Amino acid sequence: MFPNSSNLGRPPFPPKHQQQSNFFNKLPLNMPPTLLSHQQIIDAQFNFQNAAALLSRNLAPIPAVTPQPMTYGNGSPVHTSDAPTLFRGRKRLSEQSIPHDVKRQRFHSHHSETTVVNQAVPLPEERRCSFPGSIQSPLFRAHYVPDLTGCVPPLRDTLFPDPIETTLPVAKDKLSQQVLELFQACQQQTYDLNRKELCRTELQREIQRIFPQSRLFLVGSSLNGFGTRSSDGDLCLVVKEEPVNQKTEARHILSLVQKLFSTKLSSYIERPQLIRAKVPIVKFRDKVRQVFCVEFDLNVNNVVGIRNTFLLRTYAYIENRVRPLVLVVKKWASFHDINDASRGTLSSYSLVLMVLHYLQTLPEPILPSLQKNYPESFDPTMQLHLVHQAPCTIPPYLSKNGSSLGDLLIGFFKYYATEFDWSHQMISVREAKAIPRPDGIEWRNKFICVEEPFDGTNTARAVHEKQKFDIIRGEFLKSWQVLRDKKDLNCILPLRTTMQKR
Secondary structure (H helix, E strand, C coil): CCCCHHHCCCCCCCCHHHCCCCHHHCCCCECCHHHHCCCCCCCECCCCCCCHHHHHHHCCCCCCCCCCCEECCCCCEECCCCCCCCCECCCCCCHHHCCHHHHCCCCCCCCCCCEEEECCCCCCCCCCECCCCECCCCCCCCCCCCCCCCCCCCCECCECCCCCEEEECCCCCHHHHHHHHHHHHHECCHHHHHHHHHHHHHHHHHHCCCCCCCEEEEEHHHCCCCCECCCCEEEEEECCCCCCCCCCHHHHHHHHHHHHHHCCCCCCEEEEEEECCCCCEEEEEECCCHHHCCEEEEEECCCHHHHHHHHHHHHHHHCCCHHHHHHHHHHHHHHCCCCCHHHCCCCHHHHHHHHHHHHHCCCCCCCCCHHHHCCCCCCCCCCHHHHHHHHHHCCCCCCCCCCCHHHHHHHHHHHHHHHCCCCCEEEECCCCEEEECCCCHHHCCCCCCEECCCCCCECCCCCCCHHHHHHHHHHHHHHHHHHHHHCCHHHCCCHHHHHHHC
16 A cells, blocks of 8 residues: 555656646556566467558558656566567466465354455555556656555555455354355456456557557456456456547447457457447457456446446445455356346346445445545546545445344345335435436336446346346345245355356
């Protein structure tokens, strides 16, 4: 959390005569392959071809960006290169390389000592915070005095270092222990994140050959604290400061990206598909590392995804019961086939917001409204290059609610099965309560309404058929009844099979 001593005393911003007005010069470049050479997880490189010739005839001239030496870490300059990038693939790490204490842990009382485990996301230490996967541009080398009580792990120069110790809630009862064991087995690990970051870095270099001033951001569950071993990689391609028309301009840009992927990068990118949704995406898989089975979704200028990544990251770390509870709910929904927006059910994002909302609305809340308590940290107009810094100074939320993970899981199912008024209420994490449904067209004829915390849209708009809604609500009801009576997670989610799938 502390500034790197090698940079202390340096000005946080370059002199004004050196600053450029272009928006993207303010955005941090993501981590270059130079940093990845320090990651022993990544062992190989492969060639990408220059795609500029393929698509340049379809694009208006764009000013070229002259690579400049950039400084980070120990303050030495890092020079970028125009040469084609090389990187290699590697098989999954063997079980022997996973620390033994990740595989099996002890559990104790919730009110006594805590369980210490290795986590994929580092806790604060004496290092300068940086944007996810970022190289430190001169503008981005801003220093601030951190709050020593901050609990959200900062993202650092080295990006994804080896796991270090952090705490999880303790478990007295069987159900709570099952939740924790599932979380420890399935949570995203450092090397899961590293392979996504390597792919993102190389794709950014290739895309910048046709959109020189663009930036590619890794967002969503990979960075928000709720990722699993099998989580997809969500990518946001930011091509300009102004909003992009998602129906026309974004689709056109994505069609060019898809063409790049399916021609010049066809040896490395598998089955790129353009999905014409409200927010269109290109879905694809990294063929070289397909042993990991990681799929990617790439959108254009859906910058709200960058903002909500760090809002959710803060919720994930201000209370240590949040992440295990969210993971088990996501795994449960996937097992019961109600976690697929493309098939008219709930997206993972909606499920996360539903868990957060439930924890906010308990008689003794476990979570607050961060947007109400820290409006300056989650200002929807904040420049993108500052978004990652806000969570680092927010302290833990000290709730008087001592409920166990098992009790909270049962309560979650009960709330949505019997208490929440689906017909008249909207789930609002921003307000930390259920609020009346708006009367706008987006909310009419929708069976589930979940407010996006920043832009106010309905994240559950995909649930537009009563049959699908009845199935979803029925699963909540059945799971509540079974879990209430049996208090065994296996009764609603086969743990062995789920852990094997991760």
